Amino acid sequence: MSERKNSQSGHQSLMASTSSFCFLAALLALVSWQAIASDPSPLQDFCVADMHSPVRVNGFACLNPMDVNVDHFFKAAMLDTPRNTQDSKAGSNVTLINVMQLPSLNTLGISIARIDYAPLGENPPHTHPRATEILTVLEGTLYVGFVTSNQNNMNKLFSKVLNKGDVFVFPEGLIHFQFNPNPHQPAVAIAALSSQNPGAITIANAVFGSKPPISDDVLAKAFQVEKGTIDWLQAQFWENNHY
Incomplete structure (x- = not known):
């Protein structure tokens, strides 16, 4: 036993x-x-993007360090001038400096943008699939917010009114927006993003302005509205303010 x-x-x-x-x-x-x-950490001091290389990688191949000069790290007066917001239906204009404009950003995991808002202008609800964003208000007032994912059926809105000098964070991949509530004064903000090429998916553009369009049967079911409403929305001109 x-x-x-x-x-x-x-x-x-x-x-x-x-x-x-x-x-x-x-x-x-x-x-x-x-x-x-x-993303892997950089394995060298820098990897300036070689835009003409036939090599295709996740990012860009590195330019020969012997061919790199100081101008690869420099962009003159890109963010100091107010941008045109009058031609935008949303009343905003995003000037993004990513690896496409500044090849030295390749592998460094960062980019920057200036955002100009007309009075009552808006940077519409959108996401950055590859980046967290930290926004600083330079001039004016902004109402900003983001919505959490649908875990626990929450989709909770975190929103705040920001004034000059205030800072706000939008977590990676979450839908967020900025709106200038002042009917008389423009606003300006600077945003830093944790990717050399953060991407932008503007929700209305992607859903109602895709090419070819998403079936109106699909969207009518998704939004619980009549197909005529979807057809009207798809017939609108959905512009992209993320230049």
């Missing part, structure tokens, strides 16, 4: 040990996968 109990105890200990090992292995695999899924 004693031998049988010892055997059972040893078997249970082996099973527990095996289970712990499997859990640890799965945890290590998950951590390793997450590390691989994130």
Whole structure:
């Protein structure tokens, strides 16, 4: 009887040990996968983008360091001049400096934008699929906000009225917006983004202005409205203010 109990105890200990090992292995695999899924750290001082290289990678191939000069790191007077907001239906104009305008940003994981808002102008609800954004108001007042994902059926809105010098963060991938509530004064903000090429998906443009258009049956069902409403929305001109 004693031998049988010892055997059972040893078997249970082996099973527990095996289970712990499997859990640890799965945890290590998950951590390793997450590390691989994130952007790698730079492996050199800089990797100025070679826009003419035939090599296709996730980003851009590096220019030969011997061909790099100081002007690859410099852009003259790109963000000091007010931009035209009168020709925008939304009443805003985004001037983005990413790797396409400044090739030295390649692999560095950052970009910057100036946003001009007309009185009552808006940077419409949009997302940056590859970047968190931190916004600083330079002039005027902005009503800003973002909406959380639908975990726990929340879609919670976090919003705030910002004044000159105030700072606000929009987490990566979440729908967010900025609106100038002042009917008489323009506003200006500077945004830093945690990607060399953050991307922008303006919600109304993507949903109602896609080419070819999404089926009105699909959208009518999704938004619980008549197909005629969808057809009208799809017939509008959905401009892109993210130049």
